[in-house]
Amino acid sequence: MKILISHPSGNSNVRAIAKGFLTQGLLYQFHTSIAVFPNNFWHKIANLKGLGDIKRRSFDSGLQAYTEIYPVKEIGRMIASKLSLNALTKSETGIFSVDKVYHNLDKKISKKLLDAKKNGLTAVYAYEDGALETFIAAKKLGLECIYDLPIAYHTLLQELLHEEAIRKSSWAFTLGGGIHDSGKKLERKKRELELADTIVVASDFVRQSLPEWANKKKIIQSPFGTPFSSNEFDLEEKAKLKD
DSSP states (O other), X not given: OOEEEEOSSOOHHHHHHHHHHHHTTOEEEEEESOOBXXXXXXXXXXXXXXXXXXXXXXXXXXXXXXXXXXXXXXXXXXXHHHTTXXXXXXXXXXXXXXHHHHHHHHHHHHTTHXXXXXXXXXXXXXXXXXXXXXXXXXXXXTOEEEEEEOSOOHHHHHHHHHHHHHHTGGGGGGGXXXXXXXXXXXXXXXXXXXXXXXXXXXXXXXXXXXXXXXXXXXXEEOOTTOOOOIIIIIIHHHHHHHO
16 A cells, blocks of 8 residues: 655644654655755755744655645745734635645645556545545545544534533634634535545544444544554555455
């Protein structure tokens, strides 16, 4: 199995998974917005005044040869945020919103899967809000779709957020953008889950938040902070994914 993994920001858990796939010989490519490696362009840029935040996008040097980046939207988001250009980063609608960063990466990857399959790609691994176009294209090519859902599925999450907003109305604004997600965004989340062949969750809580129909899919529970296990994925689950 050869897996293409994608995530716009590449947080610590994404880093661990990508490194794990690399170690196990499963990694085809890693796609993200910005990736800092020793002495590359982004490493040098990160040393400039005011751009130190870019260093947070540092990855293991072993991933460099497997990494493709799409920096324009994310750089725009970072600059707009620093300049408090809120209209440009407004959830869902802003040209440099987090949503647009996710969707841009998702769309770019979807257009590369045909050639990738010819070169040995067998599966794609993507995250909530950034998987739809990738999964649609992957399904047409017969590639496995692996969906990482690190937090509760949106139906339960929305329920909990609204309950909390009612309970502490004066603090509702602190609950973040999730409570205001549009119907279109929620439908996108549903479609991503529908297209997934395998779902990766971090806890029993997340697993139990899944709709009943999703429990018929293959589910891998991989708690945050646990080391990559060849027994849990590469051997046992790898065989299942090939079935």
